[in-house]
Amino acid sequence: MNVLITGVGGFVGCHLARELERSGHQVAGFDLGPSPMLPENVVIHPGDIQDSAAVKDAVAATRPEACVHLSGIAFVPEGWRNPAMVFSVNLLGTLNLLEAFRQVAADARVLVVSSAEVYGQRPRPRPVKEEDPLAPDSPYAIAKAAADQLALFYAREHGLKIMTSRPYNHIGPGQNQNFAVASFARQLAAISQGRSKAVLKVGNLDSRRDFTDVRDVARAYRGLLERGVPGKAYNLCAQRTVSIRALLDQLCELSGVKPELQVEAQRYRPAGEWPELDTTRIETQINWKPEIPLSTTLKDILAEAQQRLQREDAP
Secondary structure (H helix, E strand, O other), X not given: OEEEEEOOOOHHHHHHHHHHXXXXXXXXXXXXXOOOOOOOOOEEEEOOOOOHHHHHHHHHHHOOOEEEEOOOOOOOOHHHHOHHHHHHHHHHHHHHHHHHHHHHOOOOEEEEEOOHHHHOOXXXXXXXXXXXXXXXXXXXXXXXXXXXXXXXXXXHHHOOEEEEEEEOOEEOOOOOOOOHHXXXXXXXXXXXXXXXXXXXXXXXXXXXXXXXXXXXXXXXXXXXXXXXXXXXXXXXXXXXXXXXXXXXXXXXXXXXXXXXXXXXXXXXXXXXXXXXXXXHHHHHHOOOOOOOOHHHHHHHHHHHHHHHHHHHHXX
């Protein structure tokens, strides 16, 4: 298939572009600009997802048979700092994409990437299924929930081949330093290379999250494009909950560094209690399960952080 990825230059987009190309698909991208992390033959159509004309032009130019919508602000705290921007990008940007496909490429298969944050931080009596009520409890989650429901509405009302995914946290090589694991890896790499003192800045280490390797996530998105059922939402996670502290301990062991920990207020996020997800639908409909062990993910993250620091020194 000819696939358009919005936000192609981002963390997930780069991994997804490689996953799709390895599987024989042709990839075009829509993003603010080029990314050195992308395969060379991915053509970027520059533009802002908030610009409806630019989005429509990109869809018209590429005439995609499928699309994965990744453009958006992924950093949850940004919703508290700048809610207007988060709603503009994550909700109105999604509306721009849906309208472009309704008008220009109504036969295309479209995956709108939402978030498991739409279920909120409260305990549930059983694993959450896709039909269970949403309970977003932050500006970011509310914007994501609205975009998710808007996408499924377009599938119902306009007959478009749209699906949504609701993933929990994903980690892997190339992630932005705003996120905890990537930040830990870069700090540990700098300490191990003698670039900084053995002090590691952290947030709430008692938080527990379900982490999936981004490469497993990319494989899931490819599977949904190929075999997912339009009009459906899909929970996506690794079914393994681990504390941030446990991840940090593993990274410290891998790096051979035992730093002093320094808690910073701006990095601190309340722990909350995230519900477990029922992933039966994605497992049965596209035969997907995570394959990459957490230990491998952490090794690769640390190795990439070390290599990136060395590249920054290169003339």
